[in-house]
Amino acid sequence: MGLILLYLAVAGLPLLLSWASNTPPRSFSNEIASGLGLVAFAMILVQFVLSERFRTVSSGLGLDRTIRFHQLMARTALAFALLHPFAYHWLPGPDRPWDPTRQLTLTSDFPSLITGILAFVLLPAFLLAAINHDALGYKYERWRLLHGLGALLIVALLLHHALSAGRYSADPRMVWMWSIMAALAVFSLIAVYGLKPAYQRSHPWRVSAIARLAPHQWGLTITPDGHAGLAYKAGQFVWLNIGHSPFSLYENPFSISSGPSSGADMSFIIKELGDCTSHFDQVKVGDRSYIDGPHGTLTVDGRPEPGIALIAGGVGIAPLLGILRDLVQTGDPRQAVLIYANRTRDQIVFEDEIADLSGVEGTQVFHILQEPPEGWTGLTGVVDSALLDRVFSDDRLSSWVFVLCGPPRMMTSVEEVLMACAVSADRILSERFQYD
Numbered sequence: 068m069g070l071i072l073l074y075l076a077v078a079g080l081p082l083l084l085s086w087a088s089n090t091p092p093r094s095f096s097n098e099i100a101s102g103l104g105l106v107a108f109a110m111i112l113v114q115f116v117l118s119e120r121f122r123t124v125s126s127g128l129g130l131d132r133t134i135r136f137h138q139l140m141a142r143t144a145l146a147f148a149l150l151h152p153f154a155y156h157w158l159p160g161p162d163r164p165w166d167p168t169r170q171l172t173l174t175s176d177f178p179s180l181i182t183g184i185l186a187f188v189l190l191p192a193f194l195l196a197a198i199n200h201d202a203l204g205y206k207y208e209r210w211r212l213l214h215g216l217g218a219l220l221i222v223a224l225l226l227h228h229a230l231s232a233g234r235y236s237a238d239p240r241m242v243w244m245w246s247i248m249a250a251l252a253v254f255s256l257i258a259v260y261g262l263k264p265a266y267q268r269s270h271p272w273r274v275s276a277i278a279r280l281a282p283h284q285w286g287l288t289i290t291p292d293g294h295a296g297l298a299y300k301a302g303q304f305v306w307l308n309i310g311h312s313p314f315s316l317y318e319n320p321f322s323i324s325s326g327p328s329s330g331a332d333m334s335f336i337i338k339e340l341g342d343c344t345s346h347f348d349q350v351k352v353g354d355r356s357y358i359d360g361p362h363g364t365l366t367v368d369g370r371p372e373p374g375i376a377l378i379a380g381g382v383g384i385a386p387l388l389g390i391l392r393d394l395v396q397t398g399d400p401r402q403a404v405l406i407y408a409n410r411t412r413d414q415i416v417f418e419d420e421i422a423d424l425s426g427v428e429g430t431q432v433f434h435i436l437q438e439p440p441e442g443w444t445g446l447t448g449v450v451d452s453a454l455l456d457r458v459f460s461d462d463r464l465s466s467w468v469f470v471l472c473g474p475p476r477m478m479t480s481v482e483e484v485l486m487a488c489a490v491s492a493d494r495i496l497s498e499r500f501q502y503d
């Protein structure tokens with residue numbers, strides 16, 4: 068809530084300063100037009116902070132919510148920016164000497180307007196490219212670089228346009244405000260692409276184990292190299308870079324599948340998907356790696372509920388296994404149930420260890436398969452209301468916390484079932500491995 072209020076305050080700051088600038092009032096439509104432009108620019112500048120995975124932001128909202136908010140605000144800012152020139156009651160002509168406060172006229176000075184026109188054309192193209200980046204066929208890393216550079220270009224154009232054509236932005240206080248906000252946006256890029264990597268370089272890790280766990284799934288363990296490791300909570304994730312310079316863009320988010328109580332090593336379960344994860348057969352023990360983290364809010368530390376329901380689909384087991392391992396290792400008194408859904412039996416990872424964990428008092432495990440092999444005695448089908456009814460009594464549904472991680476369709480349907488069973492939203496924690 069605090070972050071949302073801060074966001075509104077920052078996005079609304081140019082309106083407040085414009086109002087305080089004591090310039091003579093204009094027609095309503097021109098005030099609206101200026102307001103739209105000012106708010107759109109402020110929102111675009113805040114986008115840098117929203118997209119740069121600062122822990123204060125992503126730990127408050129959760130990374131997937133932060134990214135969704137970033138996407139939603141990008142669309143809103145675009146709508147404001149596109150409406151901005153059309154809302155003006157346009158009186159073309161040169162700046163009149165008798166109207167220095169531009170109460171009655173708008174600037175038609177070409178150099179001031181051209182940067183706004185360029186930004187006006189680039190913004191929708193930029194947003195469309197971001198929405199369709201998968202379909203465009205760019206490697207994720209290349210897309211990320213282009214996205215960052217494109218955003219910087221648009222901000223430079225908008226800054227020039229606001230300072231040279233804007234009525235309110237000409238006010239010295241506004242010039243300061245835009246300069247500080249633009250500097251913070253640029254600093255957020257420097258922090259993520261310069262300062263964080265520099266820190267990572269002084270805190271390297273080494274691959275200490277790598278093994279194929281199941282078809283298309285790898286188990287990876289890294290060990291801190293010359294430092295104490297990372298303070299994290301079970302269920303969180305890091306950006307992991309294996310074998311590349313910390314200053315490169317080659318890093319991917321992976322949930323930690325070990326618990327902090329197991330020591331300084333960190334483990335991951337990684338599913339082959341694209342150009343990075345499909346080359347895990349080339350990762351060797353001793354390879355240098357770097358991490359940025361911890362991030363994420365998928366954690367049950369400090370939760371008051373008496374029981375924890377962990378519902379995993381496929382590789383979504385990674386953070387939930389981290390939580391379960393940690394609960395058992397620390398002798399946590401809360402009860403825990405793990406439901407682990409897969410399509411086929413050979414996709415189950417750490418089957419023996421999970422069987423051992425289910426033997427611990429207060430812990431239950433249910434495997435469910437969509438395509439069970441002959442002789443399978445576990446559950447079959449998908450995680451649906453019948454299964455949840457069977458596993459969770461009314462008492463559990465009304466008092467436990469539910470932690471979900473799996474394919475987007477499964478998460479959406481389980482969330483709907485849980486809500487239908489009167490599980491309140493604050494007792495459902497989830498992490499999506501894909502933003503769109």
Ligand SMILES: Cc1cc2nc3c(=O)[nH]c(=O)nc-3n(C[C@H](O)[C@H](O)[C@H](O)COP(=O)(O)OP(=O)(O)OC[C@H]3O[C@@H](n4cnc5c(N)ncnc54)[C@H](O)[C@@H]3O)c2cc1C
Pocket residue numbers: 130201206207304318319320321322323335336337338339340341342343344345363382385386498499500501502
């Ligand atoms: C919070 C979180 C936790 C995750 N935990 C796990 C896990 O424990 N195990 C697991 O197997 N997978 C996990 N994933 C998914 C994993 O990050 C992607 O499968 C992996 O990045 C794909 O990379 P690739 O280069 O092989 O595939 P690509 O084909 O390059 O990418 C496929 C898709 O993965 C996403 N992606 C790729 N690179 C990045 C990046 N640097 N940052 C953000 N998204 C990216 C994009 O949506 C992209 O379109 C997690 C994702 C998130 C967001």
